[in-house]
Amino acid sequence: KQEVTQIPAALSVPEGENLVLNCSFTDSAIYNLQWFRQDPGKGLTSLLLIQSSQREQTSGRLNASLDKSSGRSTLYIAASQPGDSATYLCAVSPFFFMDSSYKLIFGSGTRLLVRP
Amino acid sequence: EAGVTQFPSHSVIEKGQTVTLRCDPISGHDNLYWYRRVMGKEIKFLLHFVKESKQDESGMPNNRFLAERTGGTYSTLKVQPAELEDSGVYFCASSQTGFHNNEQFFGPGTRLTVL
Numbered sequence: 001k002q003e004v005t006q007i008p009a010a011l012s013v014p015e016g017e018n019l020v021l022n023c024s025f026t027d028s029a030i031y032n033l034q035w036f037r038q039d040p041g042k043g044l045t046s047l048l049l050i051q052s053s054q055r056e057q058t059s060g061r062l063n064a065s066l067d068k069s070s071g072r073s074t075l076y077i078a079a080s081q082p083g084d085s086a087t088y089l090c091a092v093s094p095f096f097f098m099d100s101s102y103k104l105i106f107g108s109g110t111r112l113l114v115r116p
Numbered sequence: 117e118a119g120v121t122q123f124p125s126h127s128v129i130e131k132g133q134t135v136t137l138r139c140d141p142i143s144g145h146d147n148l149y150w151y152r153r154v155m156g157k158e159i160k161f162l163l164h165f166v167k168e169s170k171q172d173e174s175g176m177p178n179n180r181f182l183a184e185r186t187g188g189t190y191s192t193l194k195v196q197p198a199e200l201e202d203s204g205v206y207f208c209a210s211s212q213t214g215f216h217n218n219e220q221f222f223g224p225g226t227r228l229t230v231l
Contacts, residue, residue: 004158031217032218043120045222046221049217049219089159101164101171102164102211102220103149103161103172104149104159104209105161106151106160109158
């Protein structure tokens with residue numbers, strides 16, 4: 001059974017700092033991994049998707065890496081800004097042979113606060 | 117291009133009543149997913165439609181939940197009768213098969229409170 005864990009649960013950093021959010025999963029048989037951002041009372045915004053065959057994806061100040069063999073992904077945020085304050089969620093899509101569900105299994109998230 | 121929309125944004129009902137949630141996916145997306153987050157827990161998968169067919173309903177908690185996707189467009193999720201433990205936020209997501217590795221796009225969610 002696939003389980004996703006995110007550490008730390010909460011993080012507070014001063015503006016301008018570079019930071020890393022961690023995600024681990026128990027089963028390396030995945031189709032892809034997505035990082036999302038959720039603002040309070042809002043839906044989920046997709047940040048980056050990494051296919052199982054990829055090692056990393058970049059979008060602006062965000063860089064996500066994937067090490068499938070060790071069951072780990074990291075989300076690197078460069079030069080953090082107060083507007084980056086939100087909850088960051090990691091989700092994996094388990095791979096099942098002959099099954100095209102593509103459902104996502106979520107971690108509990110990391111709540112990030114960037115202080116001005 | 118409009119994103120995934122959900123209606124209502126909030127619903128407050130009493131135990132034993134019926135509630136129907138609606139999701140309109142991104143136009144052209146054949147995959148539609150329902151998820152929910154109950155208090156203090158992770159977001160959990162409920163079910164997956166491909167067009168109008170249920171591909172995977174392994175996450176549906178019990179037979180009080182009924183999902184439909186008539187015509188392969190919008191979807192409804194009905195809870196009947198509602199129980200206290202059904203309170204939470206219900207999210208809908210959609211994706212297009214074969215597009216960017218089936219990246220899922222989420223709606224704003226419906227917050228359901230059962231009193």
